[in-house]
Amino acid sequence: MFDAEPVFPDRPIRVAITGAAGQIGYALLPLICTGRMFGMSQKVSLHLLEITPALTALSGVVMELEDCAFPILDSILATDDPAECFKDVDVAMLVGSFPRKAGMERKELLSKNGAIFHGQGEILEAVASKDVKIVIVGNPANTNALILSYFAKGIPVQNISALTRLDHNRTVGLVAKKLGTSVANVEGVVIWGNHSSTQYPDVSNAKVKGFSQSIVEAMGGVEYLEEAMIPHIQGRGASIIAARKLSSAMSAANAACDHVRDWLLGSNGRIVSMAVHSSGEYDIPKGIWYSFPVQCSRGGKFTIVQGLNVSDFSRARMDATAKELTEEREAALSLYQ
Ligand SMILES: NC(=O)C1=CN([C@@H]2O[C@H](COP(=O)(O)OP(=O)(O)OC[C@H]3O[C@@H](n4cnc5c(N)ncnc54)[C@H](O)[C@@H]3O)[C@@H](O)[C@H]2O)C=CC1
Numbered sequence: 001m002f003d004a005e006p007v008f009p010d011r012p013i014r015v016a017i018t019g020a021a022g023q024i025g026y027a028l029l030p031l032i033c034t035g036r037m038f039g040m041s042q043k044v045s046l047h048l049l050e051i052t053p054a055l056t057a058l059s060g061v062v063m064e065l066e067d068c069a070f071p072i073l074d075s076i077l078a079t080d081d082p083a084e085c086f087k088d089v090d091v092a093m094l095v096g097s098f099p100r101k102a103g104m105e106r107k108e109l110l111s112k113n114g115a116i117f118h119g120q121g122e123i124l125e126a127v128a129s130k131d132v133k134i135v136i137v138g139n140p141a142n143t144n145a146l147i148l149s150y151f152a153k154g155i156p157v158q159n160i161s162a163l164t165r166l167d168h169n170r171t172v173g174l175v176a177k178k179l180g181t182s183v184a185n186v187e188g189v190v191i192w193g194n195h196s197s198t199q200y201p202d203v204s205n206a207k208v209k210g211f212s213q214s215i216v217e218a219m220g221g222v223e224y225l226e227e228a229m230i231p232h233i234q235g236r237g238a239s240i241i242a243a244r245k246l247s248s249a250m251s252a253a254n255a256a257c258d259h260v261r262d263w264l265l266g267s268n269g270r271i272v273s274m275a276v277h278s279s280g281e282y283d284i285p286k287g288i289w290y291s292f293p294v295q296c297s298r299g300g301k302f303t304i305v306q307g308l309n310v311s312d313f314s315r316a317r318m319d320a321t322a323k324e325l326t327e328e329r330e331a332a333l334s335l336y337q
């Protein structure tokens with residue numbers, strides 16, 4: 001457990017979690033309530049949303065939360081009404097949606113899940129604080145963020161993000177394993193682009209304590225990246241589905257917790273990856289939600305880290321994943337225009 005100065009010393013922080021009775025919800029709730037997200041000095045008020053048929057399952061989750069007697073858990077609201085759930089929340093973690101099955105790409109979920117983020121965008125626009133910080137976990141996460149923003153124009157684009165921290169953590173884990181070091185020694189990994197099989201996990205700017213040479217060379221050169229590391233990270237979600245017959249939940253919840261903690265409390269100078277609105281940084285098309293290297297400062301601010309070295313190898317991959325996101329944007333917006 002860690003402690004931190006509370007974001008709101010005088011009141012609980014209100015956190016909405018959609019799909020709270022699902023796999024990720026079940027893994028995420030204990031992380032929040034044991035202080036892994038906001039520290040042990042911040043009281044938390046949970047606003048849990050489920051679809052009506054899952055309300056009984058949600059009531060069981062609520063019973064378990066009560067039975068945990070978490071000292072920082074102040075109150076729980078469980079509802080199937082998104083307007084009630086989102087009213088006055090400080091953070092909205094939008095998990096509730098359908099996971100893919102083996103053999104599917106995440107973008108195949110667009111027609112089914114896009115409608116959820118359309119509806120929730122309109123409701124957030126109507127009832128949420130303009131300061132709310134929103135993270136979209138449900139897939140296809142980047143384009144769901146774009147859809148949500150399209151229907152919630154009063155919420156600043158900087159307050160809407162999508163989760164690529166899982167890919168980031170996967171890459172940190174892989175680098176540490178390959179180099180035989182601790183994950184704590186790995187810094188400067190970047191996930192560029194889409195949370196999909198076109199994402200570009202980039203270690204070319206990474207630094208690892210104890211290694212003075214280039215990390216690309218230490219890892220086995222460009223050939224290793226191209227043939228092993230990049231496909232490994234791009235396909236990790238599918239590998240987990242193949243093995244578990246269910247998509248990642250523990251690691252997804254852990255990543256969502258890291259994402260919100262760093263966004264709200266600051267990343268202490270570390271580079272982390274978040275899918276955020278592109279204003280054309282690194283010549284990425286404007287208006288898509290693209291995963292960039294960011295540094296977060298306390299209070300829910302982040303800046304995209306500028307000036308990282310971009311080789312031709314990186315450029316081609318950054319552009320390929322941007323192209324996919326541009327196509328997803330066209331497919332999504334064609335439903336609404
Ligand atoms: N961005 C990322 O890194 C990751 C994203 N995911 C995605 O997260 C999503 C959730 O995954 P799981 O928890 O494993 O799925 P799950 O099926 O176990 O749980 C989803 C829950 O959402 C609920 N739900 C469906 N529609 C809803 C709505 N309109 N409002 C509120 N709740 C609703 C369902 O009743 C269900 O309880 C999926 O789209 C999955 O692909 C999963 C892993 C990583």
Ligand SMILES: O=C([O-])CC(=O)C(=O)O
Nearest residue numbers: 100139166237238247248
């Ligand atoms: O692969 C999936 O469908 C679930 C997911 O997003 C991940 O594990 O990264």
